[in-house]
Amino acid sequence: MDILENQWRGGGLPEDRLSGAPAPSVLFENPQSLLTKCPAAVETPMLRIDGLGAAVWAKDERQRMGLGSFKALGAAYVIAHQAAATGADDMTSAMAGHTFVSSSAGNHGLSIAAGAKAFGARAVIYLSETVPEGFAERLRDLGAQVVRAGADYEASMTAAMAAADENGWTLLSDTSWPGYFDIPHRLMEGYLVMAEEAVRQMPEAPTHIFLQAGVGGLAGACAAYFRKAWGDSPEIFVVEPEFAPALQASIRAGECVNAAGPVSDMGRLDCKEPSLIALNGLARDADGFITISEDEGFAVLPILAAQGAETSTSGGAGLAAAKEMNLGPEARVLCIISEGA
Numbered sequence: 001m002d003i004l005e006n007q008w009r010g011g012g013l014p015e016d017r018l019s020g021a022p023a024p025s026v027l028f029e030n031p032q033s034l035l036t037k038c039p040a041a042v043e044t045p046m047l048r049i050d051g052l053g054a055a056v057w058a059k060d061e062r063q064r065m066g067l068g069s070f071k072a073l074g075a076a077y078v079i080a081h082q083a084a085a086t087g088a089d090d091m092t093s094a095m096a097g098h099t100f101v102s103s104s105a106g107n108h109g110l111s112i113a114a115g116a117k118a119f120g121a122r123a124v125i126y127l128s129e130t131v132p133e134g135f136a137e138r139l140r141d142l143g144a145q146v147v148r149a150g151a152d153y154e155a156s157m158t159a160a161m162a163a164a165d166e167n168g169w170t171l172l173s174d175t176s177w178p179g180y181f182d183i184p185h186r187l188m189e190g191y192l193v194m195a196e197e198a199v200r201q202m203p204e205a206p207t208h209i210f211l212q213a214g215v216g217g218l219a220g221a222c223a224a225y226f227r228k229a230w231g232d233s234p235e236i237f238v239v240e241p242e243f244a245p246a247l248q249a250s251i252r253a254g255e256c257v258n259a260a261g262p263v264s265d266m267g268r269l270d271c272k273e274p275s276l277i278a279l280n281g282l283a284r285d286a287d288g289f290i291t292i293s294e295d296e297g298f299a300v301l302p303i304l305a306a307q308g309a310e311t312s313t314s315g316g317a318g319l320a321a322a323k324e325m326n327l328g329p330e331a332r333v334l335c336i337i338s339e340g341a
Contacts, residue, residue: 001296001324003237004248004289012284017255019178021276022185023284024224028192031077034084035193038118040065044194046201047337051303052323054208054331058309059198062340067114069268069315069339070194070218071107075100075172076115077190078183083119095121099169102126103149103156105214105268106135107339108174113142124169126160128152130263130270152263153271175215175275185277188221195225198334206334208327209236210290210318214271216247216278218338223285226334234334235287239321241266241297246274247282248289266297268314268339290321299323304337315339 012023035041044064049056065072079095088094099122100112109125116123123144127136129151136146149159157173164171176184209226211219219238226234238247243261250256256279264270282289297313300320304311313320318335327333 001293001321002242002291004252006251006283006286006288008251008254008283009287010284012280013254018276018280021176021181021280024220024277024281025185025189026192026225026228027189028196028225031073031190031193032196034077034080035073038065043197046198047309049304049307049309049319052319052333054322054327054329054333056319056322056333056335057202058319059194059201059334059336060309061194061336061338062311062315065114067107067110069107070191070336071111071174072114073190073193074174074187074217075102075108075111076118078172078187079112079115079119079121081186091119093120095119098122099124099167100172101160101164101169102172102174103128103153103160104131105153105270106131107268109135109139109144110142112172113139113144117143124163126156126163128156130267154273174217175271175273176277178276181277184217184275188217188277191218191221192225194336195222199226199229202334204332205230206234206332208322208331209234209334210239210321211236211336212239212269212314212317212338213247213278214269215273215275216282217275218336219286220275220278220281222336224281227285236285237288237290237321238282238286239290239292239317241269241317242291242293244270244272245291246272247279248291250274250279251283251289265294266314266317269317292317292320292324296320296324309337310341311337312339312341
């Protein structure tokens, strides 16, 4: 495990290094209002996790809206917001004729597919060769068209962007880059529903928070809201695979940079380029950036499984970092189980 103290904490990166990226939203009321209209939008539980030394609570996103991860709150919310803006009486066909396209490591694509199906749109999801076929099958079950493209996430993203340009489709990405901010900013706003629930469910304010990150959407949104709720007191750590330290490398460089490394088993976190919106927020809000090894990612899984909290190395990465930190019984830790096994 490698820990980098965030030298930009409090002030954030200089604006001229962020290409105009906004900070993450903290307006949870916007997505909460729309999601209350969805029958599947029920609050997810907070679990107490034993065996990690500290007093640990984990927000359990494994059954969020029946899609198996926190990502259900993102892309589907973006599509719902666009559907509501049409003013259509029949919301089930409000987005008829629209096609949403993106690359995905799995869960983001499920959210697009579910949102498109609910509001009458079409979904086309590009997957790299490393994404398990099980995800592809689940996408097809939701009515999405699946296209395999490239050896990694970045290659599938390039293919999705080209398809959007060629066909006039709406690119619905969960990351952001110069000139592409509006949709990912709204998508991250959807994650605030999870953050607001966590604040209400915690018995008292945590002393430490561990947030896993791929491009950084979950971490950026939650860290911003947790700072709003709890101020500067909790120490917030961002957790990435050592094979994909995009946010840690960017904080070290003082600007957005790409990371290099082999493929990680933490597939949903195996992103080599951070979201600029997330980087903006996390440079301001996070106290430290942690990378964990593949072995450290796996080590926590039996402890979680023994307590009925089965997850993947991606879903348990925050808990893996908390385990390795060995904080002691006085610490109150908040983590997120972001997906099922």
